[in-house]
Amino acid sequence: MVSKRYPTSIEVARLAGVSQSAVSRTFTPGASVSARTRDKVLAAADSLGFRPSLIPKIMLTDRSGLVALVVGGLENAFYARVVQILAARLREAGNQVLLVPVDSDYTLDAVAARLAQYRVDAIVSALAVLSRDAAETLSASRIPVVSFNTPVTAARVGSVGSDNALGGWQAAALLHARGIRHPAFVAGPADSPASTERLTGFRDGLRAAGLPEPRVAGSAYTYDGGAEAATQLCTEGAVDGIFCANDLCALGTIDALRRAGRRIPDDVRVIGYDDTPAASWGGYDLTSFDQDVPALVEAALAMIDRMAAEDAGAGERELIPPRLTERGSTRS
């Protein structure tokens, strides 16, 4: 893809009838230039659509004002919200967002190399999973990296995330309060730390409430994955309370339960995680945990600033407490 060349300062100088140095001084904050020359330059620049380039400054300073945002599936409304809020906050701070969609971890290596070539100031990874290898690759580039919901420990790689274990515990407490006796968990991918932590907290909370171990099914953060897992749980035994690893799974779970003739919440109570817009829609009315995306984003930006200020911040991790919103899917 090739664009027309941008208007140059030479063209501006020619049109304004001034020297190229006068154009340069007009666009350098604090530089000396007469009001008359300045007006001529600005008029010429305006008519040509001239904008001074940031590129020489980037070359001199190695500061690009670019922050890379690595994402895996925007079809998950949670990640769409992370991108939206993070990009808006970075723009407020005068930075620009380089969006890097990747299919999986395995493509991250090549991407990191390319980002380094653009001299990005930081990388935020909103991948559901970040392997240790990928974290090492990012760490080697000397760019501060913050990962969402994946506890990684490499130099200059930190992480922020929802307090998933706390959420799991609270899900157990709520289902216990609603009188359920046959708990189950619909899981995300086996290698997702968030899913594992939610299950751990759920197990601990059930145990503390004197309830049995949850049965577990599922292995994807998707609508279809949730539907399949719920069908399996219904077929293989009794179930009256299901905590799902995320909202997308929970929506599939609810639809599969309804197809199997189960009423919600009367026969089965369902809880999700992420509090996506669909959770509040009448078709689902899903109890869910809000990860507090604005708080996650602020924590990530503050962590990047700390890592940039120190020589090599190591594996910091910050947890944000989730906020439970109860809706019709668990009410008595």
Added chain:
Amino acid sequence: MVSKRYPTSIEVARLAGVSQSAVSRTFTPGASVSARTRDKVLAAADSLGFRPSLIPKIMLTDRSGLVALVVGGLENAFYARVVQILAARLREAGNQVLLVPVDSDYTLDAVAARLAQYRVDAIVSALAVLSRDAAETLSASRIPVVSFNTPVTAARVGSVGSDNALGGWQAAALLHARGIRHPAFVAGPADSPASTERLTGFRDGLRAAGLPEPRVAGSAYTYDGGAEAATQLCTEGAVDGIFCANDLCALGTIDALRRAGRRIPDDVRVIGYDDTPAASWGGYDLTSFDQDVPALVEAALAMIDRMAAEDAGAGERELIPPRLTERGSTRS
């Protein structure tokens, strides 16, 4: 936000015990360098995490490999999908995506100036609405611009979009075939060309089928907007078939109809636009039009290439036929 400096070619040269010029030649395709020197340089670069900068090349060529993507609300799954597919295609072509979230048209002017400073190669605007003023601002920057679903006519500003009028006509034909007699339209924002075109096609189709003028309510592409519009339509008169300007409106419409005691499709048939994932969920089972995002993206990229190759391509517009998927919300 300030990052650690990137490793420099001077550091690599020192560690490898070679000249800086040897480092430069190692990273210049086709340049002459001995195998032994090359190996020393690569080993040193690897251990330091050195990546050659693209910045000098951008300065020399005014080609950054950056394409700006301007988006308004990723909470609409349609736009999330556009971003996902477009970013993946651009990455395949060796470009990077600069993501520019804007709240509305009015913030676009300031954004365009900033993008020009980064020497972006092209701008794709996936805003629902693009005003004539904003289009002129973009046009003045000499950067090729493609807008989604907004027919704008300025130099170097083209547009691709779904054939909304055709979709509207097909919606009318389907509702006619299902025997409806009291049609209505749930609109998007008054200044959205896509919503207006869908209504125009719907009106023409209804007229051709001998059905009455549709009643119209609503003014937002949102779930709540759709719910309010549907409530108004139910209160003010008879309605048995509703075409909604997008899926989000249609989901709100369905839930409001159900709260009002109307059965879908028995009492009221509902059609959306965008064919978002939620349309296929059991809670809604919504008939909808797929805009064919991959085809829209290919058309946009081809248009950018044409505009870049010519001196000032003017106001090209390309329409992609929508694909209707019928589901439970309109079946007999």
